[in-house]
Amino acid sequence: MVLCAVRRQLLGCSSSCGAWARMLQRQSSGCVYSSTHGFNLEEIKEKLQAFPGGSIDLLKQESGIAVLTINNPSRMNAFSGSMMVDLEERVSQLESWTDCKGLIVQGAAETFCSGSDLNAVRAISNPQDGMKMCMFMQNALTRLLSMLTEYFTQCRLPLISVALVEGRALGGGAELTTACDFRLMASGSVIQFVHKHMGLVPGWGGAARLVRIVGSQNALKLLGGAVKADPGLGLQIGLADGVLEVPQAEEGADTLLQQAENWLSHYTKGPAPVIQAVKKVVLSGRELPLSEALRTEKDVFGTVWGGPANLQALASKSKHK
Numbered sequence: 001m002v003l004c005a006v007r008r009q010l011l012g013c014s015s016s017c018g019a020w021a022r023m024l025q026r027q028s029s030g031c032v033y034s035s036t037h038g039f040n041l042e043e044i045k046e047k048l049q050a051f052p053g054g055s056i057d058l059l060k061q062e063s064g065i066a067v068l069t070i071n072n073p074s075r076m077n078a079f080s081g082s083m084m085v086d087l088e089e090r091v092s093q094l095e096s097w098t099d100c101k102g103l104i105v106q107g108a109a110e111t112f113c114s115g116s117d118l119n120a121v122r123a124i125s126n127p128q129d130g131m132k133m134c135m136f137m138q139n140a141l142t143r144l145l146s147m148l149t150e151y152f153t154q155c156r157l158p159l160i161s162v163a164l165v166e167g168r169a170l171g172g173g174a175e176l177t178t179a180c181d182f183r184l185m186a187s188g189s190v191i192q193f194v195h196k197h198m199g200l201v202p203g204w205g206g207a208a209r210l211v212r213i214v215g216s217q218n219a220l221k222l223l224g225g226a227v228k229a230d231p232g233l234g235l236q237i238g239l240a241d242g243v244l245e246v247p248q249a250e251e252g253a254d255t256l257l258q259q260a261e262n263w264l265s266h267y268t269k270g271p272a273p274v275i276q277a278v279k280k281v282v283l284s285g286r287e288l289p290l291s292e293a294l295r296t297e298k299d300v301f302g303t304v305w306g307g308p309a310n311l312q313a314l315a316s317k318s319k320h321k
């Protein structure tokens, strides 16, 4: 009962434990919104499907690293309605891939994503439809980053993700980069929250996540000034975790995707259960009050202690020179 009250207080829930239980139920599905918020998944999917074009493509690789490609080159990879539905389906596919360790999110044809498809935006510019689209994308991107389900130590997508930003990441595209653990920016690339210029603020969860990544001062500057963040600024404020050189065609150097895979492999090398456990303890440390984070860490520790990787390391008497 005391814990219940503490949790209610922490999440600003002033209603009864029944309401709290419903909130927990929502969180166990990894979603922010459910029917209690007027969110009807099938209804919104049908509405979004009316705006077709492009696709979100998922490639699962034997290495345990998946590549998610935003693919709508004729519109600078803008998100059509059907691509939003695609995204949610790809997240479900990733959630059921137990050996998954890492994810690279990239755009097709040398640019990342120019945000919402403005044709769809114009057609659903009434507040009700805007809210529905916003809830749908927040649910999908929250599941992508596994931000809520760690309350049950059952983080569904415990992979380490990186956005590979080439060209432009604008509006919703900039928001998408914040739904990854890391951002790698190619030389010449730009992340820009152009929402203010559109008379908007982020609605796909990008503002809340941005504050956690760069702090509220920098977030206010990026959003309030619709600042073009190039790789230099990105590194300086912690928005970018690395800069990749775009290879010249004749050089035979690694492609940006190969460079991103090499970069990510430093963090995904090793058995999937151990990598997934790392993601879980870091997420719970960030998202939970200390006492709950410590308990979560204990539970996750229990899943790897005496496990195959641990026993093998003990048997090999490995030294860490």
Ligand SMILES: CCCC(=O)SCCNC(=O)CCNC(=O)[C@H](O)C(C)(C)COP(=O)(O)OP(=O)(O)OC[C@H]1O[C@@H](n2cnc3c(N)ncnc32)[C@H](O)[C@@H]1OP(=O)(O)O
Pocket (backbone or CB within 6 Å): 074, 075, 076, 078, 114, 115, 116, 117, 118, 119, 121, 168, 170, 171, 172, 173, 194, 195, 198, 200, 201, 202, 203, 204
């Ligand atoms: C909560 C979500 C909030 C949002 O995401 S609101 C959307 C924010 N994004 C935007 O406003 C992007 C608007 N587009 C632009 O600024 C420019 O097109 C951009 C991306 C800088 C590229 O400029 P350029 O390289 O000069 O290329 P361009 O303008 O000729 O574009 C090539 C074709 O792509 C299209 N396009 C680009 N961004 C789009 C979008 N978001 N929705 C729909 N179509 C889009 C553009 O209309 C053009 O098509 P077309 O060749 O004229 O048929």
